[in-house]
Amino acid sequence: MQVAGGCGIDATGRVTTDxxxxxxxSVPLYATGVALIGSVLFAMEKRDVMTRRLCxxxxxxxxxxAPAPPVHAQATxxxxxxxxxxxxxxxxxxxxxxxxxxxxxxxxxxxxxxxGYDAITYRALEPGDEMQIDLQAPLQIDxxxxxxxxxxxxxxxxxxxxxxxxxxxxxxxxxxxVHYHGKPRIATNxxxxxxxxxxxxxxxxxxxxxxxxxxxxxxxxxxxDTQADEPDDGQRIAITVPDSLVDVSNGRLRSVxxxxxxxxxxxxxxxxxxxxxxxAINAAHYAHFGGIYHGESGxxxxxxxxxxxxLDAAREQFRQVRPMLGCFEHWFGPYPWYRDGFKxxxxxxxxxxxxxxxxxxxxxxxxxxxxxxxxxxxxxxxxFIIIHESAHEWWGNSLTTADLADMWVHESFANYAESLxxxxxxxxxxxxxxxxxxxxGIRNDRPIIPEYGVNAEGSGDMYPKGGNMLHMxxxxxxxxxxxxxxxxxxxxxxxxxxxxxxxVRRYIAERSELDLTSVFQQYLETTMxxxxxxxxxxxxxxxxxxxxxxxxxxxxxxxxxxxxxxLRPTTDWRSMPTDLGDPAQFDIDRDYYVRIRPEGxxxxxxxxxxxx
Ligand SMILES: [Zn+2]
Numbered sequence: 001m002q003v004a005g006g007c008g009i010d011a012t013g014r015v016t017t018d019x020x021x022x023x024x025x026s027v028p029l030y031a032t033g034v035a036l037i038g039s040v041l042f043a044m045e046k047r048d049v050m051t052r053r054l055c056x057x058x059x060x061x062x063x064x065x066a067p068a069p070p071v072h073a074q075a076t077x078x079x080x081x082x083x084x085x086x087x088x089x090x091x092x093x094x095x096x097x098x099x100x101x102x103x104x105x106x107x108x109x110x111x112x113x114x115x116g117y118d119a120i121t122y123r124a125l126e127p128g129d130e131m132q133i134d135l136q137a138p139l140q141i142d143x144x145x146x147x148x149x150x151x152x153x154x155x156x157x158x159x160x161x162x163x164x165x166x167x168x169x170x171x172x173x174x175x176x177x178v179h180y181h182g183k184p185r186i187a188t189n190x191x192x193x194x195x196x197x198x199x200x201x202x203x204x205x206x207x208x209x210x211x212x213x214x215x216x217x218x219x220x221x222x223x224x225d226t227q228a229d230e231p232d233d234g235q236r237i238a239i240t241v242p243d244s245l246v247d248v249s250n251g252r253l254r255s256v257x258x259x260x261x262x263x264x265x266x267x268x269x270x271x272x273x274x275x276x277x278x279x280a281i282n283a284a285h286y287a288h289f290g291g292i293y294h295g296e297s298g299x300x301x302x303x304x305x306x307x308x309x310x311l312d313a314a315r316e317q318f319r320q321v322r323p324m325l326g327c328f329e330h331w332f333g334p335y336p337w338y339r340d341g342f343k344x345x346x347x348x349x350x351x352x353x354x355x356x357x358x359x360x361x362x363x364x365x366x367x368x369x370x371x372x373x374x375x376x377x378x379x380x381x382x383x384f385i386i387i388h389e390s391a392h393e394w395w396g397n398s399l400t401t402a403d404l405a406d407m408w409v410h411e412s413f414a415n416y417a418e419s420l421x422x423x424x425x426x427x428x429x430x431x432x433x434x435x436x437x438x439x440x441g442i443r444n445d446r447p448i449i450p451e452y453g454v455n456a457e458g459s460g461d462m463y464p465k466g467g468n469m470l471h472m473x474x475x476x477x478x479x480x481x482x483x484x485x486x487x488x489x490x491x492x493x494x495x496x497x498x499x500x501x502x503x504v505r506r507y508i509a510e511r512s513e514l515d516l517t518s519v520f521q522q523y524l525e526t527t528m529x530x531x532x533x534x535x536x537x538x539x540x541x542x543x544x545x546x547x548x549x550x551x552x553x554x555x556x557x558x559x560x561x562x563x564x565x566x567l568r569p570t571t572d573w574r575s576m577p578t579d580l581g582d583p584a585q586f587d588i589d590r591d592y593y594v595r596i597r598p599e600g601x602x603x604x605x606x607x608x609x610x611x612x
Pocket of ligand 1: 388389392410411414
């Protein structure tokens with residue numbers, strides 16, 4: 001494995017928080033009306049360069065030796081050892097790198113059981129003799145076999161520690177087979193509260209699916225359950241189901257084998273690295289139709305798998321895929337998975353960005369289950385699940401963050417992609433209307449970035465607030481082609497890689513030649529909305545930033561009467577001559593997610609339209 005740049009963790013934090021809340025996955029939970037319970041926490045951690053080809057051992061060493069920063073947490077429930085095993089690159093994870101998963105699972109919907117094995121091929125980055133394999137209770141590992149020898153296994157909650165027969169030498173490649181069985185956790189509210197989904201279609205026929213982002217793929221198959229390590233060479237997914245059903249998993253279908261016992265095995269093959277939470281079972285009475293898209297990287301196959309009785313509805317609704325691909329390739333660069341194709345697969349849950357097999361459950365309606373999250377009406381011109389989940393093929397699947405705490409990279413860009421799609425359809429002003437409209441969903445309940453290393457998720461604000469942060473950075477870049485170059489550059493630079501949020505921040509700052517340190521800190525690490533305090537007296541306008549992190553000095557376009565000017569406020573008072581007499585005539589362009597407050601008055605949102 002190659003190391004790209006220096007690896008390291010500058011700081012780690014021990015932050016405690018109430019873990020009762022569950023927040024969104026690939027689709028915004030804020031839109032479901034489920035209340036978020038959370039407490040403010042403030043964890044600052046910076047991670048340096050780490051690619052999919054991880055410098056695992058160095059990260060581990062740094063994590064263990066870095067000083068603990070101040071803790072700003074209000075809740076008291078500590079994270080557990082299990083959280084750390086799940087969310088960190090512990091010693092039994094750090095020395096090896098997954099190169100291939102060969103997964104075989106037989107699903108019996110009659111008794112909700114699974115049985116199968118995963119052959120895990122890995123490369124030793126350094127010598128090691130104990131491996132952590134994750135498989136969540138109540139599933140049971142029956143045996144782990146390597147080169148014909150059964151290995152010793154020790155269980156610690158959902159982590160299973162396997163002792164190799166012989167210590168691995170650095171650089172060595174090997175495979176071990178993990179055999180398992182049991183009844184996986186059944187999803188209670190997928191995709192947010194996920195697991196195995198055993199549903200029925202409207203004709204009462206079985207409909208099997210999986211959805212397990214954040215919860216973890218180990219809820220149904222044995223894996224190294226971290227976003228930080230993807231199988232470099234891809235994955236086989238061979239799913240056996242009752243032969244009345246068709247399974248559609250990720251990648252391409254290689255074979256269909258009927259068995260004498262009334263079951264059929266569908267062998268799917270993914271050639272590219274894949275997040276383990278994207279690996280999916282979808283088994284139902286599907287119909288199929290396909291097509292070809294001529295895109296930036298050539299010929300892309302499109303395959304659509306609606307329920308058989310939804311074929312006509314799907315043929316109509318899925319016409320949105322081509323303009324979506326055109327818009328996103330324009331803004332983000334080539335679709336990342338030409339080798340594995342593009343698919344939409346109808347699911348009993350709302351949706352999920354399952355790589356090269358997007359889960360679709362929006363009932364062939366426009367908007368988000370028929371609703372517009374922006375409140376502008378613009379969101380009803382397209383199907384939220386097609387647009388949002390497909391955006392994750394670039395943001396989340398190709399460019400993947402190493403730690404769930406950096407999920408903002410996935411969701412902020414996916415939210416922002418919705419506004420770019422609106423822009424592709426209706427022009428730039430409409431795109432701005434959309435993203436500004438989604439501010440209604442911002443809660444500022446707690447920071448978008450929670451603690452690292454414990455598989456924690458930040459606030460659901462990672463969707464609308466993150467999208468608005470990106471929209472605001474576009475204003476600061478002030479050059480649409482340069483901005484598009486940055487978005488495409490991120491996808492080119494980090495194509496098919498695991499990255500940290502810090503890498504993404506740094507890339508945008510370097511390419512834009514802007515110091516965005518305080519902008520990212522403000523919006524990702526605090527719940528404060530920057531507020532421009534101002535006063536008008538004797539022909540002088542004075543103003544300063546309040547409710548901001550130190551060093552916040554973002555320039556804004558301000559409306560003073562009938563004209564717009566650029567202000568460069570800092571946290572110290574500045575002033576300029578003005579003709580204004582009425583504070584109500586002072587405003588800031590709405591493209592900036594900030595507030596204004598007359599001295600001694602109440603804050604109000606920025607709402608001016610200064611134009612381009
Ligand atoms: Zn999403």
